[in-house]
Amino acid sequence: MLILGLESSCDETAAALVTGDRQVLAHRLAGQEAAHRPYGGVVPEIAARAHVEALEPLIEAALADAGVSLDRVDAIAATAGPGLIGGVMVGLVTGKALAHAVGKPLIAVNHLEGHALSPRLADAELAFPYLLLLVSGGHCQLLLVEGVGRYRRLATTIDDAAGEAFDKTAKLLGLGFPGGPAVERAAALGDPRAVPLPRPLLGSGEPHFSFAGLKSAVARAVGQYRAEDIAASFQQAVVDCLIDRTRRALDRADGATALVVAGGVAANAAVRGALEALAADNGLRFVAPPLWLCTDNAAMIGWAGAERFVAGLSDPLDVPARARWPL
Ligand code: KG4
Numbered sequence: 001m002l003i004l005g006l007e008s009s010c011d012e013t014a015a016a017l018v019t020g021d022r023q024v025l026a027h028r029l030a031g032q033e034a035a036h037r038p039y040g041g042v043v044p045e046i047a048a049r050a051h052v053e054a055l056e057p058l059i060e061a062a063l064a065d066a067g068v069s070l071d072r073v074d075a076i077a078a079t080a081g082p083g084l085i086g087g088v089m090v091g092l093v094t095g096k097a098l099a100h101a102v103g104k105p106l107i108a109v110n111h112l113e114g115h116a117l118s119p120r121l122a123d124a125e126l127a128f129p130y131l132l133l134l135v136s137g138g139h140c141q142l143l144l145v146e147g148v149g150r151y152r153r154l155a156t157t158i159d160d161a162a163g164e165a166f167d168k169t170a171k172l173l174g175l176g177f178p179g180g181p182a183v184e185r186a187a188a189l190g191d192p193r194a195v196p197l198p199r200p201l202l203g204s205g206e207p208h209f210s211f212a213g214l215k216s217a218v219a220r221a222v223g224q225y226r227a228e229d230i231a232a233s234f235q236q237a238v239v240d241c242l243i244d245r246t247r248r249a250l251d252r253a254d255g256a257t258a259l260v261v262a263g264g265v266a267a268n269a270a271v272r273g274a275l276e277a278l279a280a281d282n283g284l285r286f287v288a289p290p291l292w293l294c295t296d297n298a299a300m301i302g303w304a305g306a307e308r309f310v311a312g313l314s315d316p317l318d319v320p321a322r323a324r325w326p327l
């Protein structure tokens with residue numbers, strides 16, 4: 001089984017070819033960082049136009065890398081949301097056109113499902129159910145992944161996502177965009193105990209997240225402390241919140257076989273290390289996909305498409321693009 005995956009919901013345009021037995025035959029990706037950098041964040045209109053220009057050549061390159069022609073694929077999986085609607089439409093409409101042209105099924109993939117199932121692409125042993133901490137620029141959720149299409153949301157953020165907090169902190173510290181990697185590099189040179197910062201919702205009974213108050217505290221600290229110390233203290237506060245909330249959710253994750261992390265913030269070594277220790281404390285396996293699979297990419301969309309295809313799921317060609325689409 002061979003699936004073409006397409007991703008265009010935020011600021012990465014990507015195409016990949018994935019097989020049902022977990023081989024990634026090709027994955028191509030074009031970032032748009034340079035286009036958005038002058039604005040300090042992703043500008044939806046610029047993103048959509050960049051997807052239009054990048055996607056077709058990426059698909060052709062991916063097919064060439066894999067040495068296959070389009071009529072060899074069994075289905076086309078495209079992100080149908082949630083995300084910036086202009087970008088989502090580019091990938092989904094392209095997927096529909098290709099599916100129609102070669103007479104193969106279209107699979108409309110929820111971007112969050114792509115992240116949720118991506119650890120199973122990297123790890124054949126990972127069985128349902130597992131507790132997933134999904135931490136990206138747009139999302140901060142704890143999901144009990146019970147099966148394909150069966151996701152129980154145990155927690156979400158009541159304001160900002162963790163990656164958004166990293167990006168805003170980077171902006172406040174003048175570290176540039178995208179913020180997560182820049183904050184992590186600065187944090188390595190700072191003291192995580194130097195700046196007193198809040199841990200919103202720490203110890204609260206419900207496992208929800210909140211990062212807006214932390215961001216405001218960072219804004220107040222700017223100028224009073226070294227940027228490296230603020231970055232290190234901020235990163236430690238985020239890690240403490242993520243761990244406390246995940247520990248709370250573990251109480252409700254009946255039968256979980258593993259603790260899994262996905263999303264762009266999973267690239268952060270401090271976050272990974274703390275989660276690994278939490279998993280060990282609870283006698284659970286810890287699974288973190290390789291970094292390239294943690295941040296947005298099309299292999300995870302192709303893989304989610306493969307899992308849905310095996311489950312007999314596909315979508316009509318009039319399936320809508322959705323800016324909002326809770327799992
Ligand atoms: O999953 P992703 O590529 O895109 C979505 O938001 O769906 O995640 C991007 C987010 C950004 O907020 C970025 O700052 C954050 O992941 N990120 C990091 C690191 N690398 C990326 N945050 C902390 N530390 C990192 N090393």
Ligand code: ZN
Pocket residue numbers: 111115136263264295296
């Ligand atoms: Zn994402």
